Amino acid sequence: MGLQTIFRAVIMGPPGSGKGTVSSRISQSFGLKHLSSGDILRANIQAKTELGLLMKACIDQGQLVPDDVISRLILSNLKTMDHSSWLLDGFPRTVAQAEALDTMCSVDTVINLNVPFDTIKERLTSRWVHLASGRVYNIDFNPPKIPGLDDVTGEPLIQRDDDTPDTVSRRLKAYENQTQPVLEYYRSKGVLETFTGTETNKIWPHVHAFLSKRLSGNQQDTGKA
Numbered sequence: 001m002g003l004q005t006i007f008r009a010v011i012m013g014p015p016g017s018g019k020g021t022v023s024s025r026i027s028q029s030f031g032l033k034h035l036s037s038g039d040i041l042r043a044n045i046q047a048k049t050e051l052g053l054l055m056k057a058c059i060d061q062g063q064l065v066p067d068d069v070i071s072r073l074i075l076s077n078l079k080t081m082d083h084s085s086w087l088l089d090g091f092p093r094t095v096a097q098a099e100a101l102d103t104m105c106s107v108d109t110v111i112n113l114n115v116p117f118d119t120i121k122e123r124l125t126s127r128w129v130h131l132a133s134g135r136v137y138n139i140d141f142n143p144p145k146i147p148g149l150d151d152v153t154g155e156p157l158i159q160r161d162d163d164t165p166d167t168v169s170r171r172l173k174a175y176e177n178q179t180q181p182v183l184e185y186y187r188s189k190g191v192l193e194t195f196t197g198t199e200t201n202k203i204w205p206h207v208h209a210f211l212s213k214r215l216s217g218n219q220q221d222t223g224k225a
């Protein structure tokens, strides 16, 4: 891959597998721009846009929002990032969405975080988020320096309305039924890289090594692991 080449990556995995956590490490280490479908939807809900209000009921029930709505939203965001390398988190979540993305560009690599469902359930009920930035915390794994407040801005953290045990179960079902087929889709294209484990800190060095290799000569690695 030559200099200036744009690198397009997708990160996948069930809810709570650590996509947001690993994405922020990737963007810090490799400078890819992080675009999270969940963060964009929550920003719309927070700002009470028409779209946000329409989508809130779906999200709070642990269902996926309609393919056409999310595809339009994400593709229009990606168009504004035409000249930079990016990492897409939370999209595509259905084969129809993956096909919609393919009409715009091809994906260079798909990082699949394969974390067992049992591990995930506990994490999500103890997740705290800073809505404006998408920064995630966990009372056990990475607590904020001051309880209840974001480390960077000092603003209050919230718990997501969809991080309750019942809704988490429904989200995991949606993942099995609708999102797992996307893994097959990318496997058949030869771009799927799966990382298996129960701890982000053990998975991360493998992701870092993989991307260092893929991006060598292409991106500037800031050296932060």
Ligand SMILES: Nc1nc2c(ncn2[C@@H]2O[C@H](COP(=O)(O)OP(=O)(O)O)[C@@H](O)[C@H]2O)c(=O)[nH]1
Residues within 6 Å of the ligand: 013, 014, 015, 016, 017, 018, 019, 020, 021, 022, 123, 124, 126, 127, 128, 136, 137, 138, 139, 140, 141, 142, 198, 199, 200, 201
């Ligand atoms: N106990 C534990 N919690 C983790 C680990 N990795 C991430 N978390 C936390 O688990 C929750 C889900 O992680 P997140 O990155 O938001 O996952 P996503 O839903 O796939 O984007 C957050 O509260 C994280 O802080 C880990 O290795 N162990």
Ligand SMILES: Nc1ncnc2c1ncn2[C@@H]1O[C@H](COP(=O)(O)OP(=O)(O)O)[C@@H](O)[C@H]1O
Residues within 6 Å of the ligand: 014, 015, 016, 019, 020, 037, 038, 039, 041, 058, 059, 060, 062, 063, 064, 065, 066, 070, 089, 090, 091, 092, 093, 094, 097, 162, 171
């Ligand atoms: N690509 C998408 N297609 C459909 N619904 C989506 C998509 N991305 C996000 N959502 C909606 O937003 C919710 C939260 O998504 P996200 O923040 O990515 O959750 P998590 O990080 O826990 O997997 C999903 O449960 C779903 O309702």
